Amino acid sequence: MQGIWTTERIRAAEDRLLAVTPDGELMRRAAFGLAVHAAEMLAAHTGSVSGRRVTLLVGSGNNGGDALWAGAFLRRRNVAVSAILLKPERAHGPGLAALKRSGGKVVSLEDGPQWIRRADLVVDGIVGISARGPLRPDAAALLEHVSSPVLAVDLPSGVDPDTGAVDGPAVVADRTVTFGALKPVHALAPASCGEVSLVDIGLRLSEPDLQRLDTADVAAAWPVPGPDDDKYSQGVVGIAAGSATYPGAAVLAAGAAVRATSGLVRYAGHAADVVRGQWPEIIATGSVTDAGRVQAWVVGPGIGTGNEGRDVLRFVLGRGVPVCADADATTIIARSPDVLDARDPDTPLVLTPHAGEFERLMGEPPGADRVAAARSAARKYDAVVLLKGHCTVVAAPDGRALVNTPRGSWLATAGSGDVLSGLVGALLASGLDPWLAAGAAAHVHSLAGSLAADGAPTSASGILAAVPDAIRSVRRIAS
Ligand SMILES: NC(=O)C1=CN([C@@H]2O[C@H](COP(=O)(O)OP(=O)(O)OC[C@H]3O[C@@H](n4cnc5c(N)ncnc54)[C@H](O)[C@@H]3O)[C@@H](O)[C@H]2O)[C@@H](O)CC1
Numbered sequence: 001m002q003g004i005w006t007t008e009r010i011r012a013a014e015d016r017l018l019a020v021t022p023d024g025e026l027m028r029r030a031a032f033g034l035a036v037h038a039a040e041m042l043a044a045h046t047g048s049v050s051g052r053r054v055t056l057l058v059g060s061g062n063n064g065g066d067a068l069w070a071g072a073f074l075r076r077r078n079v080a081v082s083a084i085l086l087k088p089e090r091a092h093g094p095g096l097a098a099l100k101r102s103g104g105k106v107v108s109l110e111d112g113p114q115w116i117r118r119a120d121l122v123v124d125g126i127v128g129i130s131a132r133g134p135l136r137p138d139a140a141a142l143l144e145h146v147s148s149p150v151l152a153v154d155l156p157s158g159v160d161p162d163t164g165a166v167d168g169p170a171v172v173a174d175r176t177v178t179f180g181a182l183k184p185v186h187a188l189a190p191a192s193c194g195e196v197s198l199v200d201i202g203l204r205l206s207e208p209d210l211q212r213l214d215t216a217d218v219a220a221a222w223p224v225p226g227p228d229d230d231k232y233s234q235g236v237v238g239i240a241a242g243s244a245t246y247p248g249a250a251v252l253a254a255g256a257a258v259r260a261t262s263g264l265v266r267y268a269g270h271a272a273d274v275v276r277g278q279w280p281e282i283i284a285t286g287s288v289t290d291a292g293r294v295q296a297w298v299v300g301p302g303i304g305t306g307n308e309g310r311d312v313l314r315f316v317l318g319r320g321v322p323v324c325a326d327a328d329a330t331t332i333i334a335r336s337p338d339v340l341d342a343r344d345p346d347t348p349l350v351l352t353p354h355a356g357e358f359e360r361l362m363g364e365p366p367g368a369d370r371v372a373a374a375r376s377a378a379r380k381y382d383a384v385v386l387l388k389g390h391c392t393v394v395a396a397p398d399g400r401a402l403v404n405t406p407r408g409s410w411l412a413t414a415g416s417g418d419v420l421s422g423l424v425g426a427l428l429a430s431g432l433d434p435w436l437a438a439g440a441a442a443h444v445h446s447l448a449g450s451l452a453a454d455g456a457p458t459s460a461s462g463i464l465a466a467v468p469d470a471i472r473s474v475r476r477i478a479s
């Protein structure tokens with residue numbers, strides 16, 4: 001697991017470390033790491049470091065101090081460094097002195113644009129973890145002249161450090177170099193951060209506020225049959241999805257369950273013939289009442305929100321096994337919360353809302369802080385809540401939260417969610433902790449999406465077909 005800490009926790013840890021570290025030492029450690037990355041980017045983009053031009057955008061806090069010190073380090077490698085000070089009177093004193101001593105140039109705000117246009121690399125040291133809100137107009141105006149790669153110091157300025165929210169002008173970086181520990185922005189705003197690198201400055205932190213699954217965690221969680229296993233022992237999953245008119249959701253969710261694990265898959269609903277035709281290995285029946293025993297249910301995709309859908313949901317909630325309630329099932333729960341009375345409180349429930357379904361469930365949209373939103377829904381429903389979006393957030397009722405950072409946006413395609421719920425269901429049936437099941441499913445789902453897309457649009461069927469490749473890749477990397 002990768003740990004992620006809120007800025008409040010980071011600042012407290014920094015204060016503890018600062019108290020026992022010589023003055024300026026932490027910033028120099030951070031800036032040295034930053035300079036190494038800047039040199040690497042110059043070499044990658046231009047083929048050389050010496051003689052190249054770097055322009056620093058310097059704000060009034062320590063983030064600007066990091067940039068100035070990194071500029072001084074880059075001078076040692078004969079890089080031409082210019083610094084644009086957004087508030088010259090409040091620029092970091094020792095950092096500015098170091099840059100000047102090293103032969104770096106300070107340019108005025110008015111001359112800034114031409115230095116930015118000429119740069120081989122722009123370093124964003126405008127603001128760091130102490131700032132909130134979008135960039136101010138003077139900084140935003142400078143960004144319009146950027147055409148070279150951008151390296152963000154600690155985080156891309158203008159993006160909220162604790163939520164990753166962007167609600168105005170903000171830096172879009174090719175790489176972000178952060179210090180001591182990952183902050184929420186790095187997991188929640190991949191499009192703003194670019195590639196994220198962590199420089200160790202000696203921070204010590206306990207229990208993280210948020211987590212991200214490593215490939216190794218997903219590989220360890222994914223069920224692999226042993227010599228004593230049979231089709232029942234690996235977990236039987238039931239899929240209650242689709243309708244005669246709309247069988248697609250059933251085919252996708254059931255297919256994902258087939259591809260996720262080697263346990264048995266049962267299907268119950270009006271699309272039984274179509275499902276059987278597509279997946280001969282599935283035992284398909286017309287109704288949940290005669291589906292037979294399962295170890296977990298997936299309910300909702302395409303079942304409709306009327307009386308019949310409500311009866312199906314109520315039936316599966318009363319079986320005493322984990323349930324993944326997706327799509328129409330979340331809408332039914334939002335409109336008729338009394339269906340949850342059928343649930344045995346000890347059986348896990350996983351809800352998988354997108355923003356619109358979340359609003360139905362909670363009476364308000366997720367808002368900027370999607371982790372807090374998912375946590376509060378998890379508490380309210382005593383369920384694991386998987387909040388869909390560019391980044392998927394998974395919160396458990398006990399407060400655990402993880403985020404899955406995608407590699408692109410190709411997953412945003414019709415039917416993609418049905419594939420995800422099938423994966424979640426298969427993992428629930430295998431007996432995995434529901435929070436981990438939802439997180440591992442989201443991980444493999446997004447990996448399957450990027451493998452299927454490989455730079456061009458894909459479809460839910462494409463994502464489904466790539467599920468085995470995604471599992472294979474996770475297991476190969478981890479072994
Ligand atoms: N504290 C430490 O031990 C270390 C801190 N480091 C750096 O220090 C940074 C935090 O430094 P600071 O606490 O000085 O704060 P910042 O550098 O985040 O900047 C805060 C300053 O920006 C101004 N500001 C706030 N919102 C703004 C906005 N929207 N637009 C423009 N200006 C805005 C404030 O007036 C304040 O002066 C970290 O992100 C990291 O880069 C590193 O050097 C590592 C060590």
Ligand SMILES: [K+]
Pocket residue numbers: 063124125126127128152153154155156157
């Ligand atoms: K920054």
